Amino acid sequence: MQSDRTGALRRLVEDIVPEDRVLCDWPMARETTFRCGGPADIFVRVADEKELVALLRALKAAGAPWFLMGNGSNLLVRDGGLRGVVLQIGPAFGGTQVQGDILRARAGTLLSQAARAAADKALTGLEFAAGIPGTVGGGVFMNAGAYGGELKDVLHSVRVLNPESGEIYTLAAEQMQMGYRHSRLGETGEIALEAAFKLAPGQQAAILARMEELNARRRDKQPLEKGSAGSTFKRPEGYFAGALIEQAGLKGFSVGPAQVSPKHAGFVVNNGGASAAQVLSVIEQVRRGVLENAGVALQCEVRIVGEDG
Numbered sequence: 001m002q003s004d005r006t007g008a009l010r011r012l013v014e015d016i017v018p019e020d021r022v023l024c025d026w027p028m029a030r031e032t033t034f035r036c037g038g039p040a041d042i043f044v045r046v047a048d049e050k051e052l053v054a055l056l057r058a059l060k061a062a063g064a065p066w067f068l069m070g071n072g073s074n075l076l077v078r079d080g081g082l083r084g085v086v087l088q089i090g091p092a093f094g095g096t097q098v099q100g101d102i103l104r105a106r107a108g109t110l111l112s113q114a115a116r117a118a119a120d121k122a123l124t125g126l127e128f129a130a131g132i133p134g135t136v137g138g139g140v141f142m143n144a145g146a147y148g149g150e151l152k153d154v155l156h157s158v159r160v161l162n163p164e165s166g167e168i169y170t171l172a173a174e175q176m177q178m179g180y181r182h183s184r185l186g187e188t189g190e191i192a193l194e195a196a197f198k199l200a201p202g203q204q205a206a207i208l209a210r211m212e213e214l215n216a217r218r219r220d221k222q223p224l225e226k227g228s229a230g231s232t233f234k235r236p237e238g239y240f241a242g243a244l245i246e247q248a249g250l251k252g253f254s255v256g257p258a259q260v261s262p263k264h265a266g267f268v269v270n271n272g273g274a275s276a277a278q279v280l281s282v283i284e285q286v287r288r289g290v291l292e293n294a295g296v297a298l299q300c301e302v303r304i305v306g307e308d309g
């Protein structure tokens with residue numbers, strides 16, 4: 001049964017968004033690649049910039065909490081779920097456009113779709129992103145990367161929204177403060193609306209072959225069939241997280257259905273039915289075990305949000 005406050009929030013949101021895109025008490029296990037997590041009070045699939053600006057203005061005026069997400073591929077929601085309104089910048093907020101060697105991608109575009117759009121125009125530079133399951137917005141937020149490539153290597157500029165002022169403006173790549181799994185957005189709260197990538201002309205056959213090579217390596221080395229958020233830990237300087245975990249004897253370690261993948265120790269996976277608390281327990285015990293064994297403090301790469309169950 002909805003609380004009075006949740007009911008009021010729903011009415012506020014439905015003044016802006018059609019009710020078929022407003023979901024109440026929505027299980028976040030359906031919206032995250034970890035396949036676990038408690039419910040969001042209200043979950044909204046946002047269609048475009050105009051809608052996002054209107055929602056943020058209304059939520060700010062109401063003093064209501066909100067949380068922004070993309071594809072949920074680097075997110076772990078605790079079992080108590082998320083209060084207030086979750087705004088998803090997903091497929092409806094997607095789309096690409098190519099002008100010369102610049103590819104523009106709206107925030108909800110999957111990185112794999114952006115890479116494919118580049119390949120369709122014989123532009124090289126985004127091949128590394130072909131298998132990353134996140135969105136362009138989420139990828140820019142954390143400077144997503146794989147196989148030696150990072151978005152900062154090809155980023156030209158980002159159109160962002162300031163959620164406090166409602167102002168929309170463009171930041172050049174050098175203003176984005178991109179580092180390892182980091183951008184300024186994590187500190188400023190600015191929201192990526194669209195990213196422009198500067199690519200280079202290439203041979204389409206070679207681009208497609210490189211994308212397939214990297215995807216084949218993913219399928220061979222990573223537990224893609226399991227619920228996970230990809231690499232669980234940041235790469236410690238001078239080390240590989242998976243190797244440190246294996247050396248600590250924790251490859252295959254589990255708490256219920258949550259487990260350090262026997263296929264790749266750098267991944268914590270949900271074998272089916274794991275709670276967020278069980279996943280967090282595995283993460284914490286891995287961090288403790290590696291610190292005791294190697295003296296290295298692993299940092300979690302996954303964004304952990306929400307309330308305990």
